[in-house]
Amino acid sequence: MTENSIVFIGGGKISRWVADQIDLDVLGFYDTDKTRSTFDSMNEAIDANADIYAIATPSSDHIHTFSDLCSRLEKKIITIEKPTFLKMKDFNDAERIINNSSNKVYPVFQNRYTLPKISVGKIYHAQARMNICRPQRYYDQAEWRGTWEHDGGVLTNQGVHTIDIIRCVLGEIKDVNFEMTTAGVNIESEDTACGILKTVDDVLVSVCMTTTCRPHNHVIDLTIFGEDGFQIITLPDDYGSGHKFFYENLPNDAIIQGMSDAKKTMQVLHDAYESAYGKSMLGEHV
DSSP states (O other), X not given: OOTTEEEEESOSHHHHHHHHHSOSEEEEEEOSSGGGOSSSSHHHXXXXXXXXXXXXXXXXXXXXXXXXXXXXXXSOEEEEOSSSOSSHHHHHHHHHHHHTOSOEEEEOOGXXXXXXXXXXXXXXXXXXXXXXXXXXXXXXXXXXTTOTTTTOOIIIIITHHHHHHHHHHHOOEEEEEEEEEOOSSOOSXXXXXXXXXXETTOOEEEEEEESBOOXXXXXXXXXXXXXXXXXXXXXXXXXXXXXXHHHHHTTTTOOOOOHHHHHHHHHHHHHHHHHHHSSOOTTSOO
């Protein structure tokens, strides 16, 4: 085993980007697309004996890849890119696997690690905006993009980080009400989602997310209003810089977010879909 080493399962854009950001020994990438893989097989990737195995496959494949890795690795660190799992039942399955495993497992919500200190005193209200550009050509790059079964829409694919930050900064969510539509592209899931969240402290949070912004991204931010003023938290419209802190602090147990935390974030998404459509179709074949 090479100290502070990592293997990526999934050889796409996110894996390559993270590999360039982190100061770890990157042993390689495994992907079913051989043009993106430096290993010939999953067995070869496992035999590399890295400290960290990072799952960055299409979202619907996370649970299968995780189950496979966790059954074959011992005393390793396994990370899972967002959204951790699409189906809520997958979290329950994963928790059972973790309880019978010697591996440490961490969901990746990298924007948590670059947040400023909140300095508005008692919080009264908050507003979240995400106006980004994802034209039809983005979804046409891969068949799974924009599908309910494999990806979800703006709320799941892009907006999950914002929902996670809302939970992290403002506390747990007790009420969720959303409206959604698909306005600018031809996909199964939503490209626009607008709603209201209410925290356990009765703070109302307005949320507006869309991928219909043209011709480029506009803004991703969270504005918090409190007794001492207001504060705007600008969130990155790419992968941000939080991966560096996340991965370089994993070996010394500095990352505390676990599976139960990620499960709460994804529950908000499912509640939002149920509010808008009458049921959550995320992770389901439609």
